[in-house]
Amino acid sequence: MRTKKVIMNLMSNIMLQIVTAAINFILPRLFMTTYGSASNGLISSIKQFLSYLKIIEAGVGNASIAALYKPLSLRDKEQINGILSATNHFYRRSGIIFTMLVALLAIFYPLVVGDEVNPRTALYLVLILGISGMWEYFFIGKYLVLLTADQKSYVIFRIQVILLIASTILAITFITLGFSIVVVIAWSSVLLLLDIVFLRRYVKIKYCYFNIRVKPDTQAIKAKWDALIHQIASLVVFNTPFILITIFLGLAEVSVFTVYNMVFNAVTLFVSAFSGAMLAAFGDILVKEDRDELHKYFQQFETVFYAAVAFCYTCTAILILPFMTIYTAGVEDVNYIRPWLAMLFVIVGVANTIRIPSNTLINAAGHFRETKNRAIIEAVINLVSSIIFVQFLGVEGVLIGGLCSYAYRTCDLILYTSKEILKNSALHTVKKITRNMILAFIAASPFAFFIELHITGAGTWLIAAICVSLWTITIVFLGNFFLEPKMMRAIWDHVKRTITNT
Incomplete structure (x- = not known):
C-alpha cells in the first residue's frame, strides 16, 4: 500500500511539474514580448519578496506534517484533530500578520524598483499576488x-x-485581447483560489472524523520554531538572488535570471518529484522503526534519484543555449544569450539537487532542531558571498555565492543523514553520485567535443532534444545497470510487483 501511494504521488507530481514547466515557458515569453522584460522581471521579483514574508508561517506546516505521521499510522483520530486544530490556529494568526506585511510591501516596493515600471502597477501586483499567501x-x-x-x-x-x-x-x-498585465494577473490568480472547493469536499468525504473545533494540541508541533529556522535559511538561500539582483542590477537583469532559472527550476522540480513522493513514506517507516526497510527504500531511492539527476542535467547542459536563442528571439531590450551564466546554472543546479535525498530524510525524521545551526551557517555563507560577488560579477556573482553555500551544506547533509539517521557510511551515497557524474560526462562528451547541433527553430530543437534524451538515458541506464545490477533488478522487480498488484 505504501509503494502504491508513492507511485501515485510520484506520477501526479511529475504531471504537475510538466504542466508547471510548460506554463512557466509560455507566460514569461508572452510577458516579455507583450509588456517588456522589466514587467516580466517585476512579477518574478514580487513573488520572491512575498516568499520572504512567508517566514511568519513559523515552520507550522513542516512541524505539523512530521507530528501527524504517528497518529495517522495509529489512526488516533483525537490526536489528529488536535494537531490540525493547532495547525489551523497558528495558520490564522500567521495569516493576519502576513496580510499586514503585504500591505506594507505594496506601499514600499514601488520605491525599490524606482521608475523602471509604473508605481501603481507595482502596488496592484503586490496586492494581487499576495492574496494566494493569505488564502493558504x-x-x-x-x-x-x-x-x-x-x-x-x-x-x-x-x-x-x-x-x-x-x-x-x-x-x-x-x-x-490586449488587457493590461494587472488585469491578466488578477483574473488568472482568482481562478487558482477555487482549490478550497475541491480540497474541502475531498477531506469531508474521506475524513469524516475531521474536526478542527477541538482543543488545539500545540505541544505536538513544538518543533515549529526549529522548523522556522530552516524555513528562514531556505528563503535566504533560494530567494536571495532575486532580491539582490532587484536592488543592485535592476528588473531587466531580474528577467534574465528568471528566464534561466525557469528552465533549471523546472528540472529541479521534476527531479524533486521523486523526493516529494517519498517524504511521507519515509515518515511512516521511521515511525514504525523499521530500520531494514528504511535502508532498502533509501538505497533504491538514491539510485533512481541520482540517475534522474544525471539524465536531466546532462540534457539541459547540452540544450540550454539553443533553447535560449529560440525562446528569446525578438526580445532585444536585454541580452539573454550568456554561456557562462548557463554553465554556472548547471553547476549550481547539480550541487543543490544532489542533497535532496538527504534533506528529504531529515524532514521525514523531523530533525529540525538537530540541524538548525547548520542551516544558519549555509544561509550566512550564501548571503555574504552573494553580496560580495554581485558587486563585481553581476548575475553570475549571485550564482557563485550560492555555489559557495552549497559546497558546504550538501556535504554536511549527506554526512549527517548517514551518521545520525541511517547509521551507515556516507560512501554509499558518494559512490552513487560519482558514478552518475562519470556517466553524465560520457553522455555529454560527444556533443562537447565532436557533434555540433545545428538548430534553426523550435522544430529542429525538439528533434535534437529527443535524440539527446534517448542517447543520455541509454548511457545513464546501462551504466547504472552494469555497475550496480543487483540494485537495479531489485528496483525493477519492486515496480513490476506494484503495477501488477494495482
Whole structure:
C-alpha cells in the first residue's frame, strides 16, 4: 500500500511539474514580448519578496506534517484533530500578520524598483499576488498538511494541475485581447483560489472524523520554531538572488535570471518529484522503526534519484543555449544569450539537487532542531558571498555565492543523514553520485567535443532534444545497470510487483 501511494504521488507530481514547466515557458515569453522584460522581471521579483514574508508561517506546516505521521499510522483520530486544530490556529494568526506585511510591501516596493515600471502597477501586483499567501493561511493550509502527511499529495497535485491549466488559458486569452498585465494577473490568480472547493469536499468525504473545533494540541508541533529556522535559511538561500539582483542590477537583469532559472527550476522540480513522493513514506517507516526497510527504500531511492539527476542535467547542459536563442528571439531590450551564466546554472543546479535525498530524510525524521545551526551557517555563507560577488560579477556573482553555500551544506547533509539517521557510511551515497557524474560526462562528451547541433527553430530543437534524451538515458541506464545490477533488478522487480498488484 505504501509503494502504491508513492507511485501515485510520484506520477501526479511529475504531471504537475510538466504542466508547471510548460506554463512557466509560455507566460514569461508572452510577458516579455507583450509588456517588456522589466514587467516580466517585476512579477518574478514580487513573488520572491512575498516568499520572504512567508517566514511568519513559523515552520507550522513542516512541524505539523512530521507530528501527524504517528497518529495517522495509529489512526488516533483525537490526536489528529488536535494537531490540525493547532495547525489551523497558528495558520490564522500567521495569516493576519502576513496580510499586514503585504500591505506594507505594496506601499514600499514601488520605491525599490524606482521608475523602471509604473508605481501603481507595482502596488496592484503586490496586492494581487499576495492574496494566494493569505488564502493558504486562512483557508487551505490545514487540508494541505493533512493530505501530505497521509501520503495523499496526489490529490493536491491533481487539483493544482486542473486549476493551473484553466488559469493559464484565461491569462493567454486576456493577453491576446490586449488587457493590461494587472488585469491578466488578477483574473488568472482568482481562478487558482477555487482549490478550497475541491480540497474541502475531498477531506469531508474521506475524513469524516475531521474536526478542527477541538482543543488545539500545540505541544505536538513544538518543533515549529526549529522548523522556522530552516524555513528562514531556505528563503535566504533560494530567494536571495532575486532580491539582490532587484536592488543592485535592476528588473531587466531580474528577467534574465528568471528566464534561466525557469528552465533549471523546472528540472529541479521534476527531479524533486521523486523526493516529494517519498517524504511521507519515509515518515511512516521511521515511525514504525523499521530500520531494514528504511535502508532498502533509501538505497533504491538514491539510485533512481541520482540517475534522474544525471539524465536531466546532462540534457539541459547540452540544450540550454539553443533553447535560449529560440525562446528569446525578438526580445532585444536585454541580452539573454550568456554561456557562462548557463554553465554556472548547471553547476549550481547539480550541487543543490544532489542533497535532496538527504534533506528529504531529515524532514521525514523531523530533525529540525538537530540541524538548525547548520542551516544558519549555509544561509550566512550564501548571503555574504552573494553580496560580495554581485558587486563585481553581476548575475553570475549571485550564482557563485550560492555555489559557495552549497559546497558546504550538501556535504554536511549527506554526512549527517548517514551518521545520525541511517547509521551507515556516507560512501554509499558518494559512490552513487560519482558514478552518475562519470556517466553524465560520457553522455555529454560527444556533443562537447565532436557533434555540433545545428538548430534553426523550435522544430529542429525538439528533434535534437529527443535524440539527446534517448542517447543520455541509454548511457545513464546501462551504466547504472552494469555497475550496480543487483540494485537495479531489485528496483525493477519492486515496480513490476506494484503495477501488477494495482
